[in-house]
Amino acid sequence: MSEARKPNVLWVLVDQMRAQAMGHRGDPNVITPNIDRLAVEGVTFSNAISGTPLCSPFRGSLITGRYPHRSSVAALNDPLDMKMPTIAHTFRENGYRTCWIGKWHLDGNRPELDLSFPENKKEKRIIPVERRGGFEDWWGYENNNQPFHCFVHSDQRSFRLPGYETDSLTDLLIGWLKNRSNEDQPFFATLSVQPPHDPYVAPPESMEKYIPGKIELRPNVPKVDVIQERAKRELAGYYAAIDRIDWNLGRIRNTLFELGLDQNTYIIFFSDHGDMHGSHGQFRKQAPWEESIRIPFIVGGPTRKSYKTKNLNFPINHVDIAPTTLGICGIPTPNGMEGADYSSYILEDHEPENVPNSAYISLPVPTAYQKGLIPEEGVDRPFRGIVTKDGWKYIVLEGQPWLLFNLHDDPYEQVNIAHIAMFKQKRKELQEQLECWIRQTDDTFLLPDSNV
Structure with a gap:
């Protein structure tokens, strides 16, 4: 591998994980050693915001760097405009191999699709190459919500994953990394898993760690029996799914180390939005309260000049993720992206200046x-x-x-x-x-x- 090789980037995108649900953020219910280690060794944006806490609009903004009303994906199930440039196009123009593995949710309810046909439903739909936002290597699906019954497709075939979604998608990523370990071309890859999104399940070895009756609720969950009981029941599965995400993040980091890629690969761990879980009597997302809009956003990878844990507390938003990701690779923000590039605060040790209020x-x-x-x-x-x-x-x-x-x-x-x-x-x-x-x-x- 060349000394001058450009850095690789891996997005680990999870679905519906709120920022508060990590060990290093003080949640007493869950242990997340691998996420916590990434935070300690890397850079944490402690006030990261999901500017639109809903799956498809967030994802449209994520890959275009535009606000939802300008990204072509303003609503749930809006299809991404094929003419809209994305972060994958920019990486490819700069010599990168691109890969998407997992949930897409940007093909939408296209008017030309008859959704009464089984092959057009979100769970098993094969997304055409031209509708994949510029990503080349592909094992994806539109939307599913069945983590033990998940189908993905590549250019070659469509198949059911053999186990739990997070585990099996991580297997696909690890296989892809191993196949590319001797390549000089840098890569930008995304692992996009649906858990801890409802239905809040995980393999038994994770589920057995979390008992509903022992869950500690946040102080803003009303003392109403039906709300508290539901919140505890669902949070037990939610934390089990996060437990599994954490375990798989450890597998990914071990693989990068074994392949000699760990010092040349940035891992950016984040979520598309949070989950209310009974706070203020609310559930799920699409709400402006903290449990819905605050997301984890951690950048780990190549050793920085300083080994000190770094926390940045200004409010980075979802439209800033693409420009910042390009920036850590030395790629300027392309015209059309509305977000800001905060990569200098990741790469250097100076304190933030000129950040938005x-x-x-x-x-x-x-x-x-x-x-x-x-x-x-x-x-x-x-x-x-x-x-x-x-x-x-x-x-x-x-x-x-x-x-x-x-x-x-x-x-x-x-x-x-x-x-x-x-x-x-x-x-x-x-x-x-x-x-x-x-x-x-x-x-x-x-x-x-x-x-x-």
């Missing part, structure tokens, strides 16, 4: 579900908002202020001060920042009257 949050098209009296998934109205670097959060519905929290004093968001007169000036200041984001991103959203 806030991150933009949006849910352009809600997809809410409900079973009985308990919200099943998210809110049923579009919203916009910001989270600021100094710990404020402000969320609005169309024409109506909704939520305002001081996260420093109230980290569990139990006191909504949006409609308290003494905070009217703060609300107005935050709305001015939000209005700047609306204009900057060419969004169209009816903001409240800030003078009321």
Whole structure:
């Protein structure tokens, strides 16, 4: 392997894992030694944001570096526009081999597909080469939610994975890495697994570690029996799935070490959004509270100049992931990407400067579900908002202020001060920042009257 070889990059993208659910973040329920080690040895963005906490819109923004209303994927199951340039196209233009393994969820409900045919349903649909966002090597699927019954396809065949999804997809990645171990061409690869997304299951050896009755809930889960019981039951499986993710991350790092790739490969570990698990009486995602929008975002890999653990606490957003990933490889942000490149803070030891005062949050098209009296998934109205670097959060519905929290004093968001007169000036200041984001991103959203 050449000394001057460009660095490799591996995205490890998991689904619905909230930032709070890791050992090094203080969750008392789960042990994540491999994730924690990656954080200790690498760079942690402790205030990473899923600017749109919903699968397809996040993923569209992830690979295009554009906000959902400009990425062509504004809603759940919107198809990615084939003309939209992606991070994979940019890596290929710079000499990289690209690979996608796992959940895609960007082929969408295309109007030309008759979804009544079994072969067009998300679980077994074969995504055409031209609809794979520029990724060359491919073992993917559109969407599934059955981690023990998961089908993937490549150019050669479609097949059912032999075991639990996270394990089997990791097997595919490890095989791909081994086949490329003697190649000089650098690579950009993504391992995209659906767990810990519901149905919250994992192999028995992980499930047996987590007992619902022993789960400690967050303080903002209401003391309502039906909510607490459901939260504990689902969290037990959720933590078991995270346990399995952690184990597989260890397998990946061991493989990179054995192949001599560990000092030339960045691992970027993150999630598309979080999961409420009963906080504020809510479940799943599509909500602006912390459990839904805060995601893990850890960059590990080649040894930095300093061995000190590094934590960056400004609010990196989902549109910043692609530019930052390109930046650590020395590739400039292409025209069209709206996010910022924060790679210099990863590569160097200087303190952050010129970072935004806030991150933009949006849910352009809600997809809410409900079973009985308990919200099943998210809110049923579009919203916009910001989270600021100094710990404020402000969320609005169309024409109506909704939520305002001081996260420093109230980290569990139990006191909504949006409609308290003494905070009217703060609300107005935050709305001015939000209005700047609306204009900057060419969004169209009816903001409240800030003078009321």
